[in-house]
Amino acid sequence: MVVYLDHAATTPVRSEVIEAYASAMATVGNPASIHGPGQQARRLLEEARERVAATLGCDPIELVFTSGGTESINLALKGLYWHRQQDRRRAAVLAPAGEHHATLDTVEWLERHEGASPLWIPLDDLGRVSLDTAAERFVDHGPDIAVATALWANNEVGTIQPVVRLAALAAAAEVPFHLDAVSTYGHLPIDLADLRAASGSVGASGLVALSVSAHKIGGPVGIGALVVSRAAVVEPLQHGGGQQRGLRSGTQDVAAAVGFAVAAELMALERTAEQERLGTLRDRLVAGVRATVPEAELTGDPSERLASNANFVFPGAQGDSMLFLLDLAGVAVSTGSACQAGVPEPSHVLLAMGRPETEARSVLRITLGRTTTETDVDDFLQALPRAYAQASRAGSADRDTALGARP
DSSP states (O other), X not given: OOEEOBTTTOOOOXXXXXXXXXXXXXOOSOTTOOXXXXXXXXXXXXXXXXXXXXXXXXXXXXXXXXXXXXXXXHHHHHHHHHHTXXXXXXXXXXXXXXXXXXXXXHHHHHHHHHOOEEEEEOBOTTSOBOHHHXXXXXXXXXGGEEEEXXXXXXXXXXXXXXXXHHHHHHHHTTOEEXXXXXXXXXXXXXXXXXHHHHTTOOTTSEEEEXXXXXXXXXXXXXXXXXXXXXXXXXXXSSOSSOTGGGTSOSOOOHHHHHHHHHHHHHHHHHXXXXXXXXXXXXXXXXXXXXXXOTTOEEOSOSSSBOTTEEEEEOTTSOHHHHHHHHHHTTEEOBSSOTTSTTOOOOOHHHHHTTOOHHHHTSEEEEEOOTTOOHHHHHHHHHHHHHHHXXXXXXXXXXXXXXXXXXX
């Protein structure tokens, strides 16, 4: 039996979701067709859109289903950037350092292929965005900023960012702001309408787009969403049948949307109690790591962090070595984001926080979820000291990497 403590990468699909997905798969019909079977598929699709939208505080028409968080972020950043070039050239893209690679790589693509000029906002040693620097960037470059973006909560170290204040800065500068809520969905309450009101976002300025993904909340892999305010204009990545307001053409996956809706509703019902439970388990885990491996250091904000996240530096040991040793002991954890194609690299988030590369290579991310129990935490704590001792004896080798040069 594997102790699964990598819920930030993906969380187990709920049995209710599997049942609903399988049932919807039996529905024949393209939701774009006008005959009876097509309209039945369309009804299931639009009901699912309404159900997911209700958990995000947005109108159903504002919700665009995507293949996941990565596509959602790409559509938001590229689409907003391209539209902002319509009346005059705006090359700047503002983003914090230490973002998810879906954002980092998209900004770098825009730089290489579209001549964009990234404006990186530094992180402090707890992974918090510098609001002072962000304010300066908006004041100094506001008219030339095509789009701004930020993670709501860092997917590696769990630090929760002051996104309302960031959105307010964008609104004051009349810049569209995108919020990456993929790692936040299911952990914090999300209400786009309330966030827009609280940040003074009006029309196409301020918070206009938000990304989420179903597999982070017990839904199917392969479906996510981009919420786009009615007032915002986003150029599509792909063209075809004009589905979903023309923002994402193509035949829509009805079964995945239904599964997403079931997961979203169950998450919304359980979120408050579940986050309290996970916070207690996380505190138990953190105390246990400190007791069994005193050298370990918790990273990220100690209080303003996701209840499910514990990220540690283990001095003198390679994080990937510890990961493999724990895996042999039947415990699944990670060294960081699972979206780097399984290649062990130093944590770009810790590098952005000012940590040396040796520490950025000595990280484990332990993330809890709906299936995590006290026994799971205890089994991890029992396996950890031996894994750390063995990895420490192997040492922490330095390796050159292009990621070391990331902002």
